[in-house]
Amino acid sequence: MSVWCLPWIVIRKAASLLSQHDGPLFFVGIDWAAVEHAVCVLDRDGRRVVAFTIDHTAAGFARLAARLGKLGRPEQMPIAIERPDGRLVDALLEAGHPVLPVKPNAIKAWREAEVLSGAKSDPGDAAVIADYLRVRIHRLRPAAPLSGHTKGLRAVVRTRADLVEARVAATNQLAALLQAYWPGAEAIFANVASAIALAFLTRYPTAASAARLTDKRLAAFCAEQGYSGKKPAAVLLARLRAAPAGVTEPDLCAGVRDAVLAQVTLLTTLNTAIKDLDRCIAEKMKTHPDGEIFRSFPRAGTINAAQILAEWGDARAAFGHPDAIAALAGITPVTKASGKQRSVSFRWACNKRLRLAITTFAANSRFASPWAADIYNRARASGKDHPHATRILARAWVRVMWRCWQNNTPYDPTLHRATQHQVEQQTAA
Structure with a gap:
């Protein structure tokens, strides 16, 4: 066995x-x-x-x-x-x-x-x-030891995180390339790594290739690509023309075209791979014994819940108290005391993937949970900045998540007394 x-x-x-x-x-x-x-x-x-x-x-x-x-x-x-x-x-x-x-x-x-x-x-x-x-x-x-379910989920989730990081780098590289040789193509759409922007660059990789672009042609292109943005073609074309002019020298354009198409190919591949992993993560969360528990928290979604579960693990005996998880996630401070000196500082030694996953969830949860919003708002009112207030909220959520996890019970806001108390206060007000 x-x-x-x-x-x-x-x-x-x-x-x-x-x-x-x-x-x-x-x-x-x-x-x-x-x-x-x-x-x-x-x-x-x-x-x-x-x-x-x-x-x-x-x-x-x-x-x-x-x-x-x-x-x-x-x-x-x-x-x-x-x-x-x-x-x-x-x-x-x-x-x-x-x-x-x-x-x-x-x-x-x-x-x-x-x-x-x-x-x-x-x-x-x-x-x-x-x-x-x-x-x-x-x-x-x-x-x-972790179960095969969790080990498989962790492999997929961590790979997705690496690909997302690679996509950010590739997006920045493409944006820098366009700013240097064709600023209009970088400005026309909100996200240069979006499907519509990459399709545009595939058809018009240089300023010279888009020299004869008109409202009608751009509108036809957007319709062909299923553009879901609300900006009309005239506005998009105005953005293109308002930017500094791109290079038009034939020899330079040939090099720019090859460089742009290479970056477009890379980003298209990364987008496809990330979408494939998203589907894989969704399937694994459906079959994971703890998947329903972590997806039940407000605004956790599927990807963020998977990120938390993959790093949290399923070895219940390894974490006898929620403070152990909080320390692992780096959301509890470190206290140093010597003689009359005492300092409280940020915890650097931790599972940084887990910290990012839990703090991302905590920041989103305040828009769906009155209890979470109250904890965050009180932390901000006491002078804490956004990251510090988010870690305070994340530490509170860890206690709730740990209890649900230990009991194998999905989160139910109607059974969360602190949440119900906050709802009653808001209703009375």
């Missing part, structure tokens, strides 16, 4: 074994690399039992499992590694090992304190990681 399907009682049992001192217990540190991984195994007294390297291949993973299998049962050999996911982590979890992700910065500080000479090597780093695990294991949390 895949570890992703194991009941959580097994995960809890594995975690409880981490603090036991009876029976054989070894600590494994792996210095992860793209091609070859260094492995070090220490006993409970910190003595090196074995050290070796494995290739990042199926055969290498099998060799690792075999070498560790000779030492004892997998659940008695926790493994520390400087990454929370990947095929090696999957293989170790499937073999039954508790895997504890460790922060590279923590290992760096530990190495500087323990290795006084400053020497550094991959086998040495593996030994440092194993020793860090041996001493700090009571403070580390085993990796929480």
Whole structure:
């Protein structure tokens, strides 16, 4: 059975074994690399039992499992590694090992304190990681396995985010190209990456190609493309003519045409890929066991709900309190106190994808939820700027979302007492 399907009682049992001192217990540190991984195994007294390297291949993973299998049962050999996911982590979890992700910065500080000479090597780093695990294991949390549903959704959602980022970059590049050689084409439509703008640039990639464009021809083009904007052709053409004139030199126009068409092709491909992923995300949200829960929140929609769910995950035992999710999302501040000095600052170390997803949802929710609007407005009235007020609202929403998630119950505003109280106040007023 895949570890992703194991009941959580097994995960809890594995975690409880981490603090036991009876029976054989070894600590494994792996210095992860793209091609070859260094492995070090220490006993409970910190003595090196074995050290070796494995290739990042199926055969290498099998060799690792075999070498560790000779030492004892997998659940008695926790493994520390400087990454929370990947095929090696999957293989170790499937073999039954508790895997504890460790922060590279923590290992760096530990190495500087323990290795006084400053020497550094991959086998040495593996030994440092194993020793860090041996001493700090009571403070580390085993990796929480995700279901196949969530892993698949995360892959699609993260890929979509990367493509959206690439589209923003390509749009800016096309806009800069047009501003340099044909400003009118960049000004005629509101969004240069829209379907109508890309179709226009495909037919008229240079100023010279649009020299004889008239109201009638532009109107016919818009009708052919199914233009849904409310601006008549005369207005669009006026925008085109009002902009600075584009270049008309034949040799330069040929280069501009090729460059524009290349950017148009890239943006068209990105738009198509993003739409395909949108449909894929919608299908996955329909079949995901928690999809209905996250889509039930006001103004969450499908894509934003999927972004939250993909990063939030479905390992309920991993988050025993909503504050754990809030910290992971970076929407709780960091307090530093020393003597008479005390400061509260922005939390930089977090899952930035989750923070963006939750704060986007929170900002939108205030237009559909009186309770959310009240929290946001009170935060703004106290002097908070928009991002800070949004994080305050997001933290409030996390408590509600966590409870719905733990109870496997979609959000119902009629059962949310704070929302109903706010509605009653607005009705009375």
